[in-house]
Amino acid sequence: KILHIGIGNSSIAKNLSDVFTWIDGITNSQQELEAGKQVNDRVFLINKYNPEEFGKMDNDYDVIVDVSLKSYACCNEHWLGFMKEVINKLKVGGRLLSHTGGFGGHQSPFTTFDNSMKIEELYKLIEPTCFLFEMKHLSDANGYYPFIIEKT
Numbered sequence: 001k002i003l004h005i006g007i008g009n010s011s012i013a014k015n016l017s018d019v020f021t022w023i024d025g026i027t028n029s030q031q032e033l034e035a036g037k038q039v040n041d042r043v044f045l046i047n048k049y050n051p052e053e054f055g056k057m058d059n060d061y062d063v064i065v066d067v068s069l070k071s072y073a074c075c076n077e078h079w080l081g082f083m084k085e086v087i088n089k090l091k092v093g094g095r096l097l098s099h100t101g102g103f104g105g106h107q108s109p110f111t112t113f114d115n116s117m118k119i120e121e122l123y124k125l126i127e128p129t130c131f132l133f134e135m136k137h138l139s140d141a142n143g144y145y146p147f148i149i150e151k152t
Helices: 011-016 030-039 076-089 119-126
Strands: 002-005 023-027 043-045 061-065 090-099 130-134 146-151
Touching: 002 011, 023 030, 030 043, 061 076, 076 090, 076 119, 119 130, 119 146
Parallel strands: 002 023, 002 061, 023 043, 061 090
Antiparallel strands: 090 146, 130 146
């Protein structure tokens, strides 16, 4: 069972549909919702930083995919709440898959803080309930690489 955050017209969802029997997708964009429904029936319009909305998702995922963990957060408080919820949504042994390429911040009228991220922030946040696996050996030309957070 997988939760794909920011599903849109995702090649990840397309490639994993043969591997996972259950894929829930969320997005906060109506346009991405329509694109996501072309890939998967279970796509929901939800703001991941809204605890009430995000809290409605299941709590037993084997895998959660989100390549942009912090870059659209409006503040650290909402981002920290979101990360705690993500970890709570994983089964023990479940994994969050992400990529450091999504660490760059995005400007918006609602963002009043540095919403870019450093890998050190994740280490501080997830200990002692999770392990973080950095896959630097898979770095791209810009030095970005995938990583996995596993709930223990």
